[in-house]
Amino acid sequence: MVSYKLALLTKDSIEEIKLDLKSLDKIDEFTMRFNNEDSLRMFLIQNGLMDMNFTGKIRISYKYNKKYQKLNVVYSDMKKYFDVFYLKHKLCQHSNDVIFLEKLANHYSIGSSKFNLQGTNVLDIRNYLSDVRQSKPFESKMLDIAINDLFEKAVYKINYKTGEAKINYRGLRDLALFISNYEKTINLKEVKNKLENSFKKFEGEQIGLFEKIKKF
Numbered sequence: 227m228v229s230y231k232l233a234l235l236t237k238d239s240i241e242e243i244k245l246d247l248k249s250l251d252k253i254d255e256f257t258m259r260f261n262n263e264d265s266l267r268m269f270l271i272q273n274g275l276m277d278m279n280f281t282g283k284i285r286i287s288y289k290y291n292k293k294y295q296k297l298n299v300v301y302s303d304m305k306k307y308f309d310v311f312y313l314k315h316k317l318c319q320h321s322n323d324v325i326f327l328e329k330l331a332n333h334y335s336i337g338s339s340k341f342n343l344q345g346t347n348v349l350d351i352r353n354y355l356s357d358v359r360q361s362k363p364f365e366s367k368m369l370d371i372a373i374n375d376l377f378e379k380a381v382y383k384i385n386y387k388t389g390e391a392k393i394n395y396r397g398l399r400d401l402a403l404f405i406s407n408y409e410k411t412i413n414l415k416e417v418k419n420k421l422e423n424s425f426k427k428f429e430g431e432q433i434g435l436f437e438k439i440k441k442f
Contacts, residue, residue, distance in 0.1 A: 231286065234276060234282055259302070266299070300403070310381060331348045331352050331355070333404055381397055383397075
């Protein structure tokens with residue numbers, strides 16, 4: 227069983243933060259109480275769990291194949307994405323966005339297709355994208371099936387003896403972060419475009435004003 231730890235990372239060291247949090251979901255539950263890394267740092271400093279001069283990063287660490295791996299910490303703005311129904315809604319909402327679908331297919335195109343549970347879904351998504359880009363007739367129902375199946379396989383784990391479905395927390399977390407990061411990228415682009423348009427408008431107004439002054 228993988229042991230996850232909230233840790234202080236520098237270029238040369240990994241130091242576990244002394245909190246009684248041994249599972250990934252419990253670590254996330256704790257860090258989602260904070261708005262951002264600054265507020266988490268303040269808590270750790272005030273409780274003697276981190277030196278105030280520490281300049282490294284706070285990450286979640288775990289060992290895989292005898293090597294340390296790391297995961298990003300999640301904060302309060304991420305909490306809504308960990309709701310299964312909200313996450314499913316967001317996935318379906320973006321399913322008509324070809325850029326999102328391409329990134330989604332790349333994200334789940336991992337390892338050998340023989341052992342990749344999402345292999346068929348990735349192929350169906352890519353076939354759909356190919357048809358759309360070539361203006362060929364496409365079957366949206368095929369995409370809907372692929373998206374739904376991708377979600378089920380990512381978020382749930384089936385006990386094949388009992389048929390019972392349980393949450394696969396690591397899979398839920400992975401998809402939650404993927405969609406959240408994508409939406410943050412979109413929002414940043416929208417803000418950038420608004421600023422650029424505002425600047426162009428202001429620049430145009432200044433040029434117009436300058437031209438009027440020249441006529442006097």
